Amino acid sequence: MNLLIRDFQRPPRLVVLLILLCLGAPFAVAQSVPDGNTLLARIDEIRFPEDFTMQVTLTTVTQGEDPKVMSMEVTHKKGLGSFLQILSPPRSRGTRMLTETGSLWLYNPHSGSNRPLRLAPRDSFQGSAFSNSDVSRTSFLDDYRGVFEKAEVIDHPEFGKVKVWQLRAIAKRPEAAYGWIEMWVRQGDLLPLKFDYYAKSGLLYRKMVLSHYKEMAGRLRATEMQMVSLDQTGTTSTLVIHSMKVRQDIPDELFNLNALTR
Numbered sequence: 031m032n033l034l035i036r037d038f039q040r041p042p043r044l045v046v047l048l049i050l051l052c053l054g055a056p057f058a059v060a061q062s063v064p065d066g067n068t069l070l071a072r073i074d075e076i077r078f079p080e081d082f083t084m085q086v087t088l089t090t091v092t093q094g095e096d097p098k099v100m101s102m103e104v105t106h107k108k109g110l111g112s113f114l115q116i117l118s119p120p121r122s123r124g125t126r127m128l129t130e131t132g133s134l135w136l137y138n139p140h141s142g143s144n145r146p147l148r149l150a151p152r153d154s155f156q157g158s159a160f161s162n163s164d165v166s167r168t169s170f171l172d173d174y175r176g177v178f179e180k181a182e183v184i185d186h187p188e189f190g191k192v193k194v195w196q197l198r199a200i201a202k203r204p205e206a207a208y209g210w211i212e213m214w215v216r217q218g219d220l221l222p223l224k225f226d227y228y229a230k231s232g233l234l235y236r237k238m239v240l241s242h243y244k245e246m247a248g249r250l251r252a253t254e255m256q257m258v259s260l261d262q263t264g265t266t267s268t269l270v271i272h273s274m275k276v277r278q279d280i281p282d283e284l285f286n287l288n289a290l291t292r
Contacts (some may be wrong), residue, residue: 069220079276081278088155102115102117112129115287129167163207186223188190193216198211208227235255241256
């Protein structure tokens with residue numbers, strides 16, 4: 031009789047296991063939530079290498095106007111900045127942009143002046159939907175801190191319905207072009223899929239979708255980025271990366287104002 035009572039009072043093993051799993055589920059989910067800054071660092075790594083040169087085309091379509099097509103070469107060296115040179119059209123050929131110690135500079139050899147012009151990071155780049163900062167800075171982690179928000183499912187033009195992590199990149203320096211950027215990355219390989227750019231006031235400025243993923247410079251990367259401007263009504267720009275090469279021979283001297291105006 032005592033044995034029967036003890037067996038009755040002891041919960042079946044299956045029940046105990048189910049209770050433990052239920053109690054442990056929140057802990058398991060919490061453990062799987064990625065750190066925001068870690069995600070941001072991975073986004074930087076996936077988008078661009080540390081030291082590289084790439085050839086790109088920027089096409090801007092504005093309602094009621096002919097499309098504007100611009101080809102450029104961008105060279106970046108970690109810790110020093112980016113050097114951008116416009117190759118075409120002829121009227122813009124030779125125009126250069128430099129990011130140096132957090133500042134943005136533009137030199138136009140057709141302007142009649144030998145002095146570079148300092149640019150505002152958030153202003154439109156050459157009338158496109160991209161900002162000056164968007165085309166010249168390759169690292170988010172320099173200007174923003176990442177905060178994980180949630181897991182969800184979104185629709186993507188290339189992948190269809192995708193499970194993603196959503197995070198918010200919040201400006202940590204006054205020089206940052208935006209107040210914050212909402213980002214969506216694919217769970218698993220952390221491919222960045224889309225970004226929404228907000229002003230410090232909370233106004234949504236730009237929306238970008240990344241696509242056409244290909245092996246480039248040693249890993250899978252987005253080779254097309256379509257940006258829609260919400261403050262320039264009817265303006266959409268598409269940046270296409272044609273080639274990207276990792277380089278170890280980039281001279282430090284390229285990243286100073288003397289090289290910009292040379």
